[in-house]
Amino acid sequence: MTWPFYLALRQLFPKGRVFPFFTVISVLGVALGVALLIVSTSVMGGFGHQIRQMIVDTQGEVQLRAYGLLQDPEAVLAQVEAVPGVVAATPFAEGVAMLEFARKPVFPAIQGIDLERAEAVVPLRRFVRAGSLDALDDDGVILSAPLAESLGIRLGSRVDLYSPLLLERLKGEELPMPRELEVVGIFEIGHQQLDNALALVTLRTMQELYGLGEAVHGINVKLAAGSDPDAVASRINARLADEALPVRARSWLDANEDFLFVLQLEKNMIFFLLTFIIVVSAFSVASSLLIAVVRKTREIGLLGALGARPWAVAACFCFQGFFIGLVGTGCGLGLGLTFLHFRNDVVRVFTELTGSEEVLARFYQFSQLPAHTARADLLLIIASAIVISTLAGLLPAWRAARLRPVEALRAE
Template structure:
């Protein structure tokens, strides 16, 4: 080990003493900055990761829609299936209905799915908490969890479904009775909005409710692992260029482009703002090392008199900044990842103290706090922290390197 590196370690961690105060404060400052960056970027990336999972799990990797109704979904799916990278397709129809149970009304979104094909694209079965997807038929319905609670509906019970066709019938002086549907399942995705305002029926039932005939509103598509959704969407659009229903394929990222951009912008802004915590900690490192230079002026003079070169003396103080950066970064990573591991318990404790659990779910739309640490984010945090801490030692190193041995030894 070079002598200047050994000396740097001895100055930061003297033998036979308690943990030095200035060293502890410097490492703690860097650690807190790193921990905040790990937590903030992990939570923001968690929101993005969770939203992507929910989008893909409810809409597929790519979605095809027309300017109006898709009149021949079977032929369309056959053409899509021939596109390289496409694994499976499933048609859907969607809209809004009125549900009533025990005179409690609700106006959820409704989606009709092909029960024979939906599992190949959208894993609905794993989100059904009570009941079974296998029991879904043309006279039954699956409710989202919060919607079922608000209506007081239970498995095996019935709800009355009012279709928009009621208005059309009334215009023609006709009467259309509400449709009675049996509750055969309750699902929960984990997103507050989806879990409070969504119902699922069979595709045939949806076509009957909305008077669509054999038409659908769109087709969801699942891609092979590793296939880029945007590239696949472009291929599908080329294959469907002359389709009579004027259909267009869009990837999950394109459909939610604006929202994902805002999410990415927020994440980058938070990173930019919190990096200043490490910068402030770096100033404390600089201040501590400058004090060390002043206190050890005579020792620096002795080193120069013994033949130490200015760059070696400078390296001693730069190494101290590097060591503080490494130690602070390691402590910050441990602290940050520990917080992320116990995040739900911490958030529940905070929410119970402030009585804000329902408010968090209402506005942030998640029943639990998501977290996902991307490798690129962690590497960026580590490099930024170590580099800033090392740069913090440059000014003290420059000051120490400029000291003349004779003047330093003369110092009192």
């Protein structure tokens, strides 16, 4: 161990003092800054990660939409599934309908799924909370949990479904009848906006409700693990262009580019603003070390008189800043990760005390507070905290290095 490093440790932890006041305060300031940065970036990253995962789980990594209706989905499916990187694909049809139960109407979004192909792309079984996906047929419907709860619907209830096609038939002086369906399942994705009003029916039922015939509105595609969605979407577009099919493929990154940009911008701004907490802690470290330089003037002069180089004296104080940053970052990591582990318990206690459980779920759009700690974010926080703390020792180090031995000894 070099003597500047040894002397730095002795000054931070003098003999007879288990918890030196200045050292503890400096380490605590860095630790709190690091912990707050970890918690904030992890929670923001959790929102973004969960939203991204829900988009992929409900739409697939790549989605194809036709310019109008996709009249021959089987031909397109055959072309898409032959593209390298594609694992599975499933057609879908979507729209809005009026659903009525006990004379209470609602207007949910409705989606028709191909039961033979959908499960290979979208993990629907994972979201079903009551009933079964296997029970869904042309006379059945699966409703989102908030929609079913708002109407008082249970498994086995029968609902009437009105489509826009019925309105067109009314113009022709026909007397259309609604489609009566049995509720065979209730699902919950976990996102309040997605769960708010959504109904799932078979693709054939949706085609009949909208008069689509054999046509669909689009195709969802699942990719192999590690595949680049944008690259696969480009390959699909190139293949479909060769076949002159009026369909365009877009990756989920491309389709939600603006939304994802806003999420990343918010996360970056929070990181930038909270970094100033560590900067403030660094000023505290610098002031403590400056006080140490003033108090240790005689010792610094004695080191110079014994032949110590100015850079070695400066290194002593830089090492102190580095050590404070290292210990503070370690404590901050432990504190931040511990808080993240118990975050939902903390939020639950807070909402119970304030009576804001429903308000939190409604505005945050999640049933639980998500968190996702990216390795890159963690490394950036660690590096920033240690570097800023080390830089905080530069001013005291420069001050100590400029002291002349004779003047330092005379001043004492």
